[in-house]
Amino acid sequence: MEVLKIATAGSVDDGKSTLIGRLLYDTQSLTSDKIEAIDKSSRKKGLDYLDFSLATDGLVAEREQGITIDVAHIYFSTKKKSYIIADTPGHVEYTRNMVTGASTSQASIILIDARKGVIEQTYRHFFINNLLRVKEVVVAINKMDLVNYSEEVFNDIVADFRKLQEESDFKEQNLTFIPVSALWGENIAEKSTAMPWYNGDTVLEHLEDIKAEDFQETSQARFAVQTVIRPKTDEHHDFRGYAGKITGNSLKVGDEVTVLPSLTTSTIKEIFFFDEKFQEAPAGSSVTITLTDDINVARGNTLVKSSEVPQESKQLNATICWMDGKPLVPGSKYVLQHNTNGILAKIDKIEGQVSTDFGGISEASSLNLNEIGQVSIKLSKPIFADNFEKNKANGRFILVDTQTNTTSGVGFIK
Secondary structure (H helix, E strand, O other), X not given: OOEEEEEEEOOOOOOHHHHHHHHHHHOOOOOHHHHHHHHHHHHHOOOOOOOHHHHOOOOHHHHHHOOOOOOEEEEEEOOOOEEEEEEOOOOHHHHHHHHXXXXXXXXXXXXXXXXXXXXXXXXXXXXXXXXXXOOEEEEEEEOHHHHOOOHHHHHHHHHHHHHHHOOOOOOOOEEEEEEOEOOOOEOOOEXXXXXXXXXXXXXXXXXXXXXXXXXXXXXXXXXXXXXXXXXXXXXXXXXXXXXXXXXXXXXXXXXXXXXXXXXXXXXXEEEEEOOEEEOEEOOOOEEEEEEOOOOOOOOOOEEEEOOOOOXXXXXXXEEEEEOOOOOEOOOOEEEEEEOOEEEEEEEEEEEEEEOOOOOOEEOOOOEOOOOEEEEEEEEEXXXXXXXXXXXXXXXXXXXXXXXXXXXXXXXXXX
């Protein structure tokens, strides 16, 4: 079954957790004991309706404060496809959590309170979706019941958001605007009778109609080797395969490939998925590949088509979201983890801090927790990387603190 990964973003009290809870309820994804617990907690709070936000806020602090703090991954399915929702917090102090949740998502839902319209945090949510090149974005204008289901209010917010879209440099992004009331389930899974002026899909209908090819990245094929498989059994005594995940584009038997960083070449002999053989494997496939030549290939190496070898570089320019309490300063050293390859790296220069309201770049001598900046990095040895905009999987990395083993930052190569 096709799987769609979705990130959500919204400001405090925009109703993000309620929308997700309503989706779970309307798709019969909540167990009876969970619904009973929600009902009990809702009545305890003096509510005469089910508070569906309780279905997603897992931490005690989240339930008590009515806010989302950590990234929660929520799973549900319909007859058509399966969904994984990264429920991310919307506060500025949790920017790193938003980046983490959206980094692997194919679509995003940005919530806007109909009473407040486009606000500062909306800029930040949209900026992060642009930074991470999330192609499908649903703008759910929530709490329409509190503005008397006004078409004028909806149209004004759409117009404001369209102005914000003009600031974006990601022109391939698809925006869909849906007026909803998450609390009462209007235009979530079922069409609202209170907004006859809206003729579009509900949130669930739109998600159901998104096809894999709508967000599938098409770029140059990359195969980062996770492990070398050597069974050494009587049946497979001489078997030597390389396991990993294909990104960017497909690979097929007969393709001439180059091993990075050694630049040795060979040809794909077989492609296995468990015990089955395939002539071709598409992007996104986790497979085992064998080669016609017995050459040295190890974890941390990458197989690419010989006609598509990426540029070798010991210097990177990247956009970084800083995730560590210890500031990022020039001269600091980290391990740069690029796919399965770890390289010692030194921060050469901080070019500036990036404004998340599309305000450009300002001078900065350091990057603090949750700040985003442009950085120049020197590497102890060259890597073969792509521009993030052209190849997401081969154009991103993380920085790991060698002393604490903390993931200190996530970067996107320019």
